[in-house]
Amino acid sequence: MNIFLAQQNYHIGNFEANTNKIINAIRNAKAQNADLIVFSELCVCGYPPRDFLEFDDFIAQSMAAIDRIKAEADTIGVLVGAPSRNPKPEGKDLFNSAYFLYEKEIKNIISKTLLPTYDIFDEYRYFEPAITWNVIHFKGKKLAVTICEDIWDICDNPLYRIKPMDMLMVQHPDIMINLSASPFDYIHAAARKNMIALNVERYGLPILYCNTVGSQTEIIFDGGSIAMDAQQNIIAELPYFEESLQCIEWTDSEGLKVKNYTPIQHIISEKISTNFDYSLGIDLIYSALLLGIKDYFRKMGFAKAIVASSGGIDSAVVLALACEALGSENVHALLMPSQFSTDHSVSDAEHLSKNLNNKYDIIPIKPVFDTYEQALSPVFSGLPFDVTEENLQSRIRGAMVMAMSNKFGSILLNTSNKSELSTGYGTLYGDMAGGLGVLGDLYKMQVYALAKHINRHGAIIPQNIIDKAPSAELRPDQKDSDSLPDYSLLDPILFQYIERRQGPKEIIAMGYDETLVLRILRLVNMNEYKRNQFCPIIRVSPKAFGVGRRMPIVGKYLS
Secondary structure (H helix, E strand, O other), X not given: OEEEEEEOEOOOOOHHHHHHHHHHHHHHHHHOOOOEEEOOOOOOOOOOOHHHHHOHHHHHHHHHHHHHHHHHOXXXXXXXXXXXEOOOOOOOOEEEEEEEEEXXXXXXXXXXXXXXXXXXXXXXXXXXXXXXXXXXXXOOEEEEEEEHHHHOOOOOOOOOOOOHHHHHHOOOOOEEEEEEOOEOOOOHHHHHHHHHHXXXXXXXXXXXXXXXXXXXXXXXXXXXXXXXXXXXXXEEEOOEOOOEEEEEEEEOOXXXXXXXXXXXXXXXXXXXXXXXXOOOOHHHHHHHHHHHXXXXXXXXXXXXXXXXXXXXXXXXXXXXXXXXXXXXXXEEEEEOOOOOOOHHHHHHHHHHHHHHOOEEEEOOOHHHXXXXXXXXXHHHOOOOOOHHHHHHHHHHHHHHHHHHHHHHOOXXXXXXXXXXXHHOOOOOOOOOOOOEEOOOOOOHHHHHHHHHHHOOOOOOOOHHHHHOOOOOOXXXXXXXXXXXXXXXXHHHHHHHHHOOOOOHHHHHHOOOOHHHHHHHHHHHHHOHHHHOOOOOEOOOOOOOOEOOEXXXXXXXXXX
């Protein structure tokens, strides 16, 4: 039996494009004598559809797409993911389902049992869990079809919850097939492989695991679909961050095999350390950020980006990523020096744009700042220069770069990093403005590691940008370290609190200074209101700011 895995990039709600893509893959597979083709979870509508699922018209369009796909499933079996209606009056209206199409008919509908409600997921908001489990009979074989998390819970606690594969095993299936939408973070690929291997070990069956690929606003899906034989050998692993169509041959005598398979060369991090490792998974993070930028622009219908280029490390990395993702001709840098900017900040930013061959303009902000000061002088008279004037400069820059965005139809890429967002070291409506947060899930030390990765084949980011002390340059001789602990101290504590969810007592017990820990955690907690107003952030870590981290703005937690 020839079984194809179709790892594709879908657009949420774009039924025409999604359906055409699915049909093209089916026709391609049929031309290669395929018996069965497997797509990913909710591929017809795109994942995650969220509250689109509450619109009857959305479900109707999904069902119409199934009818179109069904017409192509004549001599080939097709497994596609889409919502289905719950025919019973009790429970929620929808299931998260896999449709088995063959002979131009819907032969089976298999629904998901274990609905995730953690981190970025809230499937139980929309779907009813399955309560029946049946194998699919196809060409003399029994297919145990599951959806994503249905194979993630393989613990032996019978009181915890139902294991769909346990229920299917009583029907003596020949192979496991899983339709998935498993998101990227820099350790998740290793966890995914381990989970697949544990299922193979437990059930003694080969598995075909089809994951989606592509970016859906903040969530990246990295692909990496897998065929694993009954001896836990990876027979095929599809590319990361790319679409792919792969044929797997399945025979009784030889099991799973594939022709011309080249193993994936990515270095996959095996596990998240209990200590902060700022270089972990940087090559994967780089690829994820490029895909996140590309898909955000493509799926939103935009082509051009603008970046506020300061001569600092964060804006340099964002500018380099944007030029790689969108093409240098589509990226505009705006340099906005103030009276506090150093000469090298401007020259470094110019040097960077010349290396990248992107357009840039220089607009000094001192004349505008002077006008603001004069306008405010009747109420500010006699008061000292403080954070008010610092923030005013940032907001002038924000207004200017947004004006450029409006005038030329560009998307402003935000350059704030996770260390800054964690501690509130940013100005609302100033440097926190933007349509997409590129570095908002990377700590400052990771940004430096990413700059090194960008320069791996030659100096793109000037060395002076990497070497100089970080500064907002909003007052004379300002350094980040004037307001924040050194990033080498700050980032590991933030990592323990945010990624590992360790409280102050646990972090202090690790040997960190108590005063420092309490200061940092207080900064994180008191600045939730700022992050609540921030743009979407490309998610690359196991715990990113945004939909996956829901903290109360007015909460108090420091005990």
